[in-house]
Each structure stands twice: as C-alpha cells, then as structure tokens.
Amino acid sequence: MxxxxxxxxxxxxxxxxxxxxxxxxxxxxxxxxxxxxxxxxxxxxxxxxxxxxxxxxxxxxxxxxxxxxxxxxxxxxxxxxxxxxxxxxxxxxxxxxxxxxxxxxxxxxxxxxxxxxxxxxxxxxxxxxxxxxxxxxxxxxxxxSTDLYDSMWEIWVSFINEAEEIGMADKSLFRSVFGMLVYNCDLPPPGIQPEDAARMSTEAVFRMRLAAAIEALPRLKAIFDKK
Ligand code: SF4
Ligand code: SF4
Known part of the structure; x- marks a missing residue:
C-alpha cells in the first residue's frame, strides 16, 4: 500500500x-x-x-x-x-x-x-x-503470491476501522502505546508464552495480537482519558 x-x-x-x-x-x-x-x-x-x-x-x-x-x-x-x-x-x-x-x-x-x-x-x-x-x-x-498479504492487509484495515469506532483517545501518546501493542513483534501476544507463540504461524500470532489489542482498547482509553 x-x-x-x-x-x-x-x-x-x-x-x-x-x-x-x-x-x-x-x-x-x-x-x-x-x-x-x-x-x-x-x-x-x-x-x-x-x-x-x-x-x-x-x-x-x-x-x-x-x-x-x-x-x-x-x-x-x-x-x-x-x-x-x-x-x-x-x-x-x-x-x-x-x-x-x-x-x-x-x-x-x-x-x-x-x-x-x-x-x-x-x-x-x-x-x-x-x-x-x-x-x-x-x-x-x-x-x-499476493493472497496472504492481501488478506492480512484487509484484516489490518478492518482492525483500524474498529479501533476508530470504539474510540481512540485524542492523544498521540495513547495512539502510540496502543499502536505498539500491534506492531511490537518482539513480544508475544498478551497471555501467550513466547515458546507457544514461536510454534504458531505468523498469521495466527498477528490475529491474536489484534484481538488482544482490541480487547485492551477500552481499558487503555479510560486510563488515558483521565490524564
Ligand atoms: S522493471 Fe521491475 S525492477 Fe525495474 S522498476 Fe519495474 S518493477 Fe522495478
Ligand atoms: S523491500 Fe525489497 S522489493 Fe521492497 S523496496 Fe525494499 S528492496 Fe525493493
């Protein structure tokens, strides 16, 4: 893109x-x-x-x-x-x-x-x-061989749209913190052990990372809205 x-x-x-x-x-x-x-x-x-x-x-x-x-x-x-x-x-x-x-x-x-x-x-x-x-x-x-990359981009854009609908606090620091939850692949998705994440496909880990970030969004937003 x-x-x-x-x-x-x-x-x-x-x-x-x-x-x-x-x-x-x-x-x-x-x-x-x-x-x-x-x-x-x-x-x-x-x-x-x-x-x-x-x-x-x-x-x-x-x-x-x-x-x-x-x-x-x-x-x-x-x-x-x-x-x-x-x-x-x-x-x-x-x-x-x-x-x-x-x-x-x-x-x-x-x-x-x-x-x-x-x-x-x-x-x-x-x-x-x-x-x-x-x-x-x-x-x-x-x-x-674009199919996998096409489908992951479609999931990614849906995720951003969903995050926007839930409400992204109007603070750049919040967006960066939230963004790092999905970008930082040095860390396994929340609740997953590194050795288990290492056995999963990149696609599966990516999907889990997005699901965990969406779940964390309201909680993070409440914290940042208070600041
Ligand atoms: S011919 Fe191939 S390598 Fe050269 S600019 Fe076009 S796409 Fe790129
Ligand atoms: S990632 Fe590879 S194909 Fe893409 S711009 Fe860089 S060198 Fe070119």
Missing part, C-alpha cells in the same frame, strides 16, 4: 489487461529507489522480523521510518525509498520471499477508501511496461 495521493492514480477494472514483465536485469530499479514511502502492515513487519531475525526495535531504529496516518493519527511504519530501501542488497531484495504487498504489487497499487481497489499510476516510468508481455491484474497477483 502506498502513501501516494490518489489523484495520479487510475482505478482498474476487476481483471485489467496490461503489458508488463519485470525487467530487473536491465532497469534502474526505480521501484526500490524512488517514489513515495511504502507503508507496511504490522503483519509484514512481523514476517520480515521472523525471516531476518532482526528485532522489531532494530527494524524500527535502522530499517523503517515512523510517521502517523494523517486521518487517524495512528502510527505507521514505512520504507523510505528515496534514501534507498535498507533491504536492497546491490540489485537484489534481501527479503524477497517476505517482501511486503506494496512491493509484490508494483507497478500496481492497492488503495483503501470506501473499499479496496487496485490502481495504476497514470504515468509510470517502469520499463517493465515496454516488455511486450501480456499480463492481467489477476495473473500478476497470482505470480506475485
């Missing part, structure tokens, strides 16, 4: 046909080195941490940038491409098998407003469009 503004983007029909093949051997790798910051879901951060063995604290300090959603104030973690993605190793993605959805989908994008939609930049300089290879949004997504 990208933080780029929607006005440069065109919504795509359900199974859009387009000409594209990634030509990474000969291109300038602009998908990893230029453009808007790439937003990662906590599931994707957890996947990267499990794959690389890099703790959340170190990912936060050395690999990702923290910002806030302009609408909800919710903490966001992004990859800054302008400064060079820290996972880019020469011309290879060092986390290719767990790369986030936004990287899998490029040159397409996925946006959420009233629902999810796939989009394409109107003017996209990626040379893969010149490959002459016929593709379609459905085939491309299958090739890039």
């Amino acid at each position: 990208s933080t780029q503004t929607a006005d440069s983007l065109r919504s795509l029909p359900e199974n859009h046909e387009f000409t594209f093949r990634c030509t990474s051997d000969t291109c300038d790798m602009r998908c990893c080195t230029t453009g808007h910051p790439l937003v990662l879901s906590p599931f994707e951060i957890q996947k990267i941490s499990a794959f690389t063995g890099i703790s959340f604290d170190r990912l936060e300090d050395d690999y990702l940038e923290e910002s806030h959603d302009p609408n909800t104030g919710f903490p966001l973690f992004t990859i800054n491409r302008e400064r060079g993605c820290r996972f880019l190793n020469s011309r290879n993605c060092s986390i290719y098998s767990v790369r986030p959805l936004v990287c899998r989908l490029f040159p397409l994008g996925k946006l959420y407003d009233s629902g999810f939609r796939y989009v394409l930049l109107d003017e996209n300089p990626c040379t893969g469009f010149e490959s002459g290879v016929n593709n379609s949004t459905r085939r491309f997504r299958a090739e890039q």
